[in-house]
Each structure stands twice: as C-alpha cells, then as structure tokens.
Amino acid sequence: MPTALGYPGLRCVLEFLDPMKRIHIAARNHSLWTIDKTIPIWIEELEIYREFLKLDKYSTEISFDIRFSNRQNAKFHQVLPEQLNQGEAITKLLNSYLGGRSKIYVNFLSIYGMYSPVLPPNFIIRINELGCCFSYINRFLANIDPCSFPLKKLRTGIDEPDHLNHPILTSAEEVIFTCGANGIQKLIDQNNGNKRVTFEDYRYNSANPVVLIRHWMKNGIEIGATLKLHNNNDNDRLLHILLQELKEFENKRFNSSLNCPRLIIPINRTAEIHVIVSSKNSIVVEVVPKSLKRRGEATEEPSSSKKAKQ
Template sequence: MPPPLSYPALKLVLEYLEAKKRYHITSRNSALQKIDKIIPLHVRDLEIWSDCVYVDNLSYATGFQHLFSSWETDEELQELLKIHEAKEELVKKYLEARPNILVNCVGFYYVKSYKQVPVKLNLITNTLVTIGCSNFSNLLPIIDSRSCPLKKLKLFQDRLIYVDHPVVNTTEDVIFQFDGENELIKGIEKLHRKKLSIHNVGYENVDAVKIIKDWIKNGREIGTEYLLSFSFDFWMRRMLRDLKNEFDEFENDLEGINVRFLDREPRFLIPMSPTSKIIIYGTEIQSKNGTVYQLVLKVVSTDE
C-alpha cells in the first residue's frame, strides 16, 4: 500500500482540483474536511444570479419550494425533491465555509444588490462582469478588497449608471457596454483613467463634449485614450457634429497621423497644456461581429 500524501502534497492537489471534484472527494472523508476549509479554493468562472450560483461545474440553486405544493400528492416525487434540496443545502454550506474563494472571473447577472445573492461569499477576483445590475457598486461587498485594483471590469448596462467610482478609476482594463439607446452614462467626464472602452454607444449614451471640456479644464495624462464604439455610423456622425459645434475653431486634418479616418467627417486638434494636446477623430474598424465605427479621444504630446 503506498504511503499517504504529506500535507504539503495534499494541499497542492486539493487547492487546484476543480470545484465539483473537490467537493465530492472531501464530502466523503472527515479527515479531508478538516483541512479542506483552510486550503484556498481556486475557481475559473463564478456566475451569480438571484436564485443560483455556478462555481465552474458546481452549482447551488434555490426555488424548489413551489414544486412541493404542486407535487404534494406524489409522495415519490416529493421525496426526490427533498433529497435534491438537502444536496443543495450541503453545497451551500460547503461554499459558505470558505473564508474566501479565489476566482479568475466573477459575473453578476440581473442582481440588484449583494443581499440578493443566495450564498454568503467572499471573493478574491481578477475580473468583474455585471450584466443588467443597474448599480455595480451594490455588489462590491462580496468582493474582497484584496481584489483591487482589478485587472478587468466589464459593465453591461440597460439603464442609467453613474461610473465615477474608485473601482472604475483604478481597474487596469474597463469596458462599458450600454444597451439603453437614450440613457446617459453619468460621471464619465470625471474619470481619470488612461484607457477606457465603451461599446455599442448610442447618440445620447455619452456626452463627448462634456468629456473634452473636463480634459481641457482639469488636464489628463499623456496617453489617455477613450474609444467609443458605435454599431451605426449615424450615431457617431451626430456626436462629431456636436463636437464641431463646440470646438469648430480647433478642426484639423491631423496630417501625419497614420490612421484611416472616416471620410468627410471633422477631426480636431485641441491644445490642453504647453506639453499636451487632444486629438479627436472617427474611424472604421472590423471586429469579429462586423463593422464598428469608432470615435477616438486621445491625449498626446505636443511633440507628436
């Protein structure tokens, strides 16, 4: 009989074992259960809904109670439901017993607050994604402060949001995608990020004039670049018209910049400081989903 694994070896095996396998193995061994709680749980993807949580291929779900009443005359089915609910509770206890879970990517789906999450979790993550969650800051109590600064933040919104938040300002890579055509992203002009991408922009989602005015007034670091991507060139052309109405005196052909500019649309060069200037132009790029029209707002050195 081979000798048992030493604690360091056992720790290494358990720590990087996929969540479902680890749960099934440790739940059948009382000795492993004692050390399992102190060994970090590594997860690739964790999805959170208001009635369920998916931890890679391990899941916990609620909402079975209504089935009891509809099947109350079938004793066999009712017994199966009770067994299933008991198993779900064991998964919940297992996840809640972790002091923290190390996750590559946490996704929240249509959850309005961390209080709606059916499992009490403490997550350390690299990437945070929210879809239809209105105010992402209401979800942050679940995210351990050791996660910050995040490597990536992706906010997919369908209604008004206010984005001037420390997490947005400190995250390495931030992407907004806004599905409400006429809803404004508030606070974007106050951000002091070097890079920002906004996808599926509609005409009234972003106030580009307000962004540029704040850059002129308060300055931005050289290399700051905001990329506003539009599915329809009509929206971008309207935004360029607004910029022209406000900054007409700074219209410039931007000669010497190696970019394929959008034909017959205005481009701008706006002084910001003795050492920096703002360039603005529209371009057309090809993505995996087809043609995208992109408005570029960028701070460059006056030497360029």
C-alpha cells in the same frame, strides 16, 4: 508502496486543482474534506443568477429540475426538492461548494438580476473584475473582500446618474457601461479617475465626446486614458460630428489601415489624443505618447531653419 502525501503536499495539489474536480474529490474523501476549506481556491469565472450558477466550465441551471453540464456537453439531471424555490436552491448549492472557505479568489464575478440569490454570509471572495447591475450592488457588497478594490474591471448597467458617484465605480481601472442613464457628461463634470471607459450599445448625446476631448485638451489626462463608444446606429453620425468640430486636427496622412487615427489632437509636449475607428466599428478616443517620429519632425524643423539663417 508509494508514500501518501503529507499536508504540505496535499495543500499544493488541492490549491491549484480544477475547482469542481477538487470539490468533487474532497466531498468523497474524509481526510481531504477536513482540510479542504482551509486551503485557498482559485476560480477564473463565477456567474451567479437566480436560476443559474456557473463555476468555470461547469454550469447548473434550475427550473423544475436541476441540470448540470460542462463544456464537453456532459449533462446530468436531478429532481428539485419541492420545498425549495430556485433562488434558495442556488444559494444552498453555492454554500455547499464555496461556503466557509478561508480564501476564495475569483478573477471575474458576475451577478445580475434583481432576484439574484442572497449570498451566504460566510461567503467572502476576493475578485479582480465584477459584472453586475449597479442598482443591486448592495445586496452582495458585504461578500466581496475589501482587498479587491480598486477593481481592475467593472462591467455594469446603471439606472441613475448618481451611481457614477459610487467609489467602487469611480476607482475601477476600467469601466464598461452596458446600458443605463447618459453618463458621458457626468464623467466629464466629475473628472472621474477611470483610466479606460467603454459605452457598449449605449445611447449618448453625440456632442458629449467632443466636449470630453476638449476637456482633455484643456485639463490634461494621463497617457493610456481611453474612451470606447460602441453604437453601430450612431457611429457614422458621431464620426461626422467629430471631423466637423475638430477638423483642424484631422490626420493628413490618414489611410484605411487598421488603427490609423482619423484625428490627432495634441495635449502637451508628451501626449496626444488619437481618434480611431476600430475594426469592430467602434470609435476609440485614446491618449497616447507622442511618437518618436513626430518629435523628431518637430525638432528637425527648427534646426534646418537655423542652418538656413546661417
């Protein structure tokens, strides 16, 4: 007869088990249930809305009833108790799944909507990436472990330019703006430290990217800094303005191959700005190290001229 796993063995198995399978198994085994919440749980994606909860590939939708489903299209229904509204039901469900756990690790947490449920106070998670509407971030900020900051990625919509002052936004390595107030000029004025910024389906003043590029030229910026602009309606117009305003930096060797820059703008001896029209029809402004080939060309010319003088 096989020997039962001791606590160290159970801990290793439970910690890296599929989260929903783990919750399901522990709820039906008293010995596991007593230790389950003391063991860290790892979740790739957690989405929380007023009427919807998604934990990795498992989702729960609440309307007049409770509907459970997974990516294999297995679906289950349960009657919603009359005394519960949708937000309260999601909060109770979330608390039963994750409340009271010692450590919850989530790669990507997504919370949207003014009426998103209030998270249980004992629900503390450590995250890498966050998706939210910035106006309501204070509703759940206390539930995020401070060790999560700075975030690797923040995907958000903003309603006020002042939101750009928030330390959570300014410290994030990558920020994706989905909608909201015109923020490019504000980012320029405040010299925000975000390494990568994307404006997605976002209306902006077409002159702002030119101002940003000139700001980077004058003040410098670290290699890897990237600005992506997704707006199919304005891309052609924006590219025309960039080529017109910065025509002295147009790439003479431009071809239609993928990621070939339309503009190459020097910053200093080690870095330059590339302006690229990507395959997704977005405009990418990126700071890259000067290529070895270009440095070689720069050093060859003086040496050849010296030989000519001799």
